[in-house]
Amino acid sequence: MTVSPDLIRPAPEGSASDLPPAEEALVHTPGPLPGASRPKSLVRVAVPPVVLGAALLGFWYVISYVILEPSRRFLLQPPHKVVEVGFLEWDNYSRILKALWNSTQVALIGLGIAITIGFFLATMMSQAKMIERAVFPFAVTLQAIPILAIVPMIGFWFGYGTTARVIVCIIISLFPIIMNTLFGLQSAERGMHDLFTLHQANRLTRLRKLMFPAALPAVFAGLRISAGLAVIGAIVGDFFFGQGEAGIGQLLRRYASQLDGEELLTSVIMSSALGVVTFWTFGWIQKLVIGKWHETEVLG
Amino acid sequence: MKGETDLVTTVTTTGALSFDGIGMTFPDGTEALRNITFSIDKGEFITVVGPSGCGKSTLLRIASGLLDPTAGSVEVDRERLGYVFQDATLLPWRTVRQNIELLAELHGFDSAERTRLSTAAIELVGLTGFENHYPKSLSGGMKMRTSLARTLTLKPPVFLFDEPFGAVDEMTREHLNEETQRLFQSEGFAGLFITHSISEAVFMSTKVYVMSARPGRIIAGFDVPFSYPRQPELRFNPDFAQLSGEVSLALRGS
Ligand SMILES: Nc1ncnc2c1ncn2[C@@H]1O[C@H](COP(=O)(O)OP(=O)(O)OP(=O)(O)O)[C@@H](O)[C@H]1O
Ligand SMILES: [Mg+2]
Numbered sequence: 345m346t347v348s349p350d351l352i353r354p355a356p357e358g359s360a361s362d363l364p365p366a367e368e369a370l371v372h373t374p375g376p377l378p379g380a381s382r383p384k385s386l387v388r389v390a391v392p393p394v395v396l397g398a399a400l401l402g403f404w405y406v407i408s409y410v411i412l413e414p415s416r417r418f419l420l421q422p423p424h425k426v427v428e429v430g431f432l433e434w435d436n437y438s439r440i441l442k443a444l445w446n447s448t449q450v451a452l453i454g455l456g457i458a459i460t461i462g463f464f465l466a467t468m469m470s471q472a473k474m475i476e477r478a479v480f481p482f483a484v485t486l487q488a489i490p491i492l493a494i495v496p497m498i499g500f501w502f503g504y505g506t507t508a509r510v511i512v513c514i515i516i517s518l519f520p521i522i523m524n525t526l527f528g529l530q531s532a533e534r535g536m537h538d539l540f541t542l543h544q545a546n547r548l549t550r551l552r553k554l555m556f557p558a559a560l561p562a563v564f565a566g567l568r569i570s571a572g573l574a575v576i577g578a579i580v581g582d583f584f585f586g587q588g589e590a591g592i593g594q595l596l597r598r599y600a601s602q603l604d605g606e607e608l609l610t611s612v613i614m615s616s617a618l619g620v621v622t623f624w625t626f627g628w629i630q631k632l633v634i635g636k637w638h639e640t641e642v643l644g
Numbered sequence: 645m646k647g648e649t650d651l652v653t654t655v656t657t658t659g660a661l662s663f664d665g666i667g668m669t670f671p672d673g674t675e676a677l678r679n680i681t682f683s684i685d686k687g688e689f690i691t692v693v694g695p696s697g698c699g700k701s702t703l704l705r706i707a708s709g710l711l712d713p714t715a716g717s718v719e720v721d722r723e724r725l726g727y728v729f730q731d732a733t734l735l736p737w738r739t740v741r742q743n744i745e746l747l748a749e750l751h752g753f754d755s756a757e758r759t760r761l762s763t764a765a766i767e768l769v770g771l772t773g774f775e776n777h778y779p780k781s782l783s784g785g786m787k788m789r790t791s792l793a794r795t796l797t798l799k800p801p802v803f804l805f806d807e808p809f810g811a812v813d814e815m816t817r818e819h820l821n822e823e824t825q826r827l828f829q830s831e832g833f834a835g836l837f838i839t840h841s842i843s844e845a846v847f848m849s850t851k852v853y854v855m856s857a858r859p860g861r862i863i864a865g866f867d868v869p870f871s872y873p874r875q876p877e878l879r880f881n882p883d884f885a886q887l888s889g890e891v892s893l894a895l896r897g898s
Contacts, residue, residue: 538733539746553750
């Protein structure tokens with residue numbers, strides 16, 4: 345170590361000692377960070393997906409009219425027929441919307457229960473290594489269960505109605521919630537924990553003021569995955585369980601067996617739309633809750 | 645006036661913070677500290693310089709009670725101990741003001757009192773106007789100021805600093821040194837400061853201790869005779885250079 349190079353620097357002006365932070369602020373203006381919300385021109389955002397969408401539609405027409413002979417055209421009806429029959433015939437469209445709404449409710453109830461169980465388990469796991477060690481293998485097993493393999497059993501045990509559908513949603517969406525929440529709860533840095541230890545914070549205070557807020561970004565990452573899975577769970581469950589209010593799974597099944605291609609495609613499109621809307625909704629909530637302090641990358 | 649002090653080897657247990665024969669051997673066998681004995685009185689600002697990995701942070705962790713020494717004892721009132729870490733350790737979901745109020749919150753002050761304390765601390769470190777900013781939009785120096793202000797709200801009689809300005813640029817570091825030295829004067833705490841920078845050590849302290857490589861021991865001590873408040877120009881004073889040189893030599897010898 346040497347006596348430090350500052351000894352040979354020219355003497356600063358007298359005011360140098362008193363520079364307020366404003367001087368730093370000049371260099372470091374708080375505001376939009378690079379990459380956080382760069383203003384993009386609408387054209388650059390909108391054109392690529394529109395072009396790709398048009399190409400896909402074209403491809404669809406090619407299949408319907410060129411590849412499929414008229415006798416087999418029912419396998420893939422052209423887009424305008426799907427719109428005509430599926431979306432514009434109110435009888436058909438309203439039936440699809442009704443079923444979609446039923447499935448949405450199932451997904452939301454399942455997700456709500458999964459969130460409750462997942463938060464509780466993850467919080468417990470974060471509080472005692474022993475609980476973490478006990479629960480972990482089962483959580484992983486839950487994740488590894490091929491859902492189709494146990495769907496029949498769920499029906500067998502819980503009947504073929506709403507309860508069974510909700511349980512499928514819970515099973516399929518629970519794991520990401522547990523894991524992401526636990527990861528989030530454990531993400532607070534050691535230095536922050538030291539700070540809380542130093543000032544004699546009790547367990548509850550540490551949870552409330554440090555671990556829960558620190559967990560939020562990971563929790564939201566988990567929620568977005570789980571929300572999508574819950575929608576899938578609701579559809580899969582509904583596909584197999586016929587009792588109670590029919591959801592979109594039942595419709596898909598019926599349209600497929602009746603060879604109603606237009607309605608089938610409309611149902612598929614609407615189910616996908618539900619998945620996308622769910623994903624966006626949670627992204628939007630995330631931005632609302634933690635966007636101010638967390639540099640969140642929200643896709644879409 | 646300046647030169648090696650004899651305090652290095654004297655056992656004193658009367659200060660605001662005293663180490664008495666501190667030794668630390670980690671469970672894996674690493675001996676980090678050996679027989680550290682010195683004390684810091686009110687009105688003293690002691691800086692410890694030492695090679696990387698010699699146990700400086702360990703010493704502060706022991707002082708704060710985050711770590712128990714394997715030998716010796718520490719005497720300090722931990723009720724309102726100030727401890728500034730190397731990282732600012734700000735909670736990213738809290739604004740500057742909310743971060744600064746955290747410790748007062750943990751110590752159960754009511755909201756009016758917290759506001760009063762944080763407002764005063766914000767003014768002390770010159771963060772006025774930035775109260776509602778989140779850490780992600782602060783520069784390194786401003787984060788460190790926030791961290792300092794957070795600790796200042798407790799009006800700690802003993803203040804530990806673990807290389808708090810190690811990560812900021814030279815210019816900002818010098819400003820922060822000047823501010824810290826002013827705070828030391830106005831707040832009257834007993835300070836224990838860790839650093840790698842000799843000029844930082846000499847500029848702020850009443851006394852500089854040099855630690856040896858691991859296991860860390862105090863191998864030299866220097867009284868710093870310059871009066872407070874210290875002006876930035878002090879850094880170009882020949883006596884300052886002379887003393888810095890002596891500390892540097894002792895450090896090389898470690
Ligand atoms: N928990 C631990 N277990 C084992 N060894 C440790 C532990 N903590 C620190 N050490 C070792 O003790 C020694 C002193 O560590 P310490 O962090 O106190 O050094 P330091 O002087 O602060 O270093 P630096 O200047 O790089 O910050 C190092 O060799 C480190 O590897
Ligand atoms: Mg260190």
